[in-house]
Amino acid sequence: MSALLALHDIHTAYGLSRVLFGISLEIAAGECVCLLGRNGVGKTTTMRSIMGLTRPSSGRVVWKGGDIAGWPPHRVAKAGIGLVPEDRRVFAELTVWENLDVAQRACRRPGPWNVQRVYEVFPKLRELADRQAGFLSGGEQQMLTIGRTLMCNPELLLLDEPSEGLAPLVVDRLLEQVGELKQQGLTILLAEQGVDFSLRLADRVYVLEKGTVRHSGPALELREDAALRDRLLAL
Numbered sequence: 001m002s003a004l005l006a007l008h009d010i011h012t013a014y015g016l017s018r019v020l021f022g023i024s025l026e027i028a029a030g031e032c033v034c035l036l037g038r039n040g041v042g043k044t045t046t047m048r049s050i051m052g053l054t055r056p057s058s059g060r061v062v063w064k065g066g067d068i069a070g071w072p073p074h075r076v077a078k079a080g081i082g083l084v085p086e087d088r089r090v091f092a093e094l095t096v097w098e099n100l101d102v103a104q105r106a107c108r109r110p111g112p113w114n115v116q117r118v119y120e121v122f123p124k125l126r127e128l129a130d131r132q133a134g135f136l137s138g139g140e141q142q143m144l145t146i147g148r149t150l151m152c153n154p155e156l157l158l159l160d161e162p163s164e165g166l167a168p169l170v171v172d173r174l175l176e177q178v179g180e181l182k183q184q185g186l187t188i189l190l191a192e193q194g195v196d197f198s199l200r201l202a203d204r205v206y207v208l209e210k211g212t213v214r215h216s217g218p219a220l221e222l223r224e225d226a227a228l229r230d231r232l233l234a235l
């Protein structure tokens, strides 16, 4: 497999508190890979380490063959990696359309995405175009956060817990929409606590435990083997 992104032995700490202890993983172009694991195992920190939001203390983040560890986030975004953060930060005072427009201006990375194309994947956002983002439901805000990141034309989308706190029907719709992005050729790294969302979407999974990779393999294996799933992920 020739990797679009590869992490080699990443160690990351917040001050003196060490969180990642040698994470290595690979994502090929067009793949959907999921980081699975319970609360606090280091899924978000792995994404922050890729994005340059928290600088790894050691290890390599190899993007298209070059080491980008330590690059500032805007440079990582410009290189083609987009993060959809778990806290769904939208500009509450701006309308849906303005949120999308601002994102495009902020990053100026050329590519196929524009407001109309975001509306094609998320038709609800077209209906809500003039609504202030602060009044959107959780699911709508999640769509908008993904849409904003797409406006930067990423080749790799880092999706941090997209289904968290959403009602089952909303999650089903979101699953279809993220599946549609995958169909369109986007490479996706997903972080999830829940197996339902992730195993329906992912090609491969890495199960994290206390800042290390406990297991890696095809998603199919975990979908079909309940005992393995329980052993790796039981609460």
Ligand SMILES: Nc1ncnc2c1ncn2[C@@H]1O[C@H](COP(=O)(O)OP(=O)(O)OP(=O)(O)O)[C@@H](O)[C@H]1O
Pocket: 014, 017, 019, 037, 038, 039, 040, 041, 042, 043, 044, 045, 046, 086, 161, 193
């Ligand atoms: N800014 C921070 N400063 C100090 N410690 C942090 C910080 N952010 C996270 N941590 C700690 O790092 C560990 C890993 O957190 P992280 O957010 O990466 O886990 P996670 O797998 O994303 O969890 P969750 O499923 O709850 O989102 C946790 O023990 C957490 O308390």
Ligand SMILES: [Mg+2]
Pocket: 043, 044, 045, 086, 160, 161
């Ligand atoms: Mg997290």
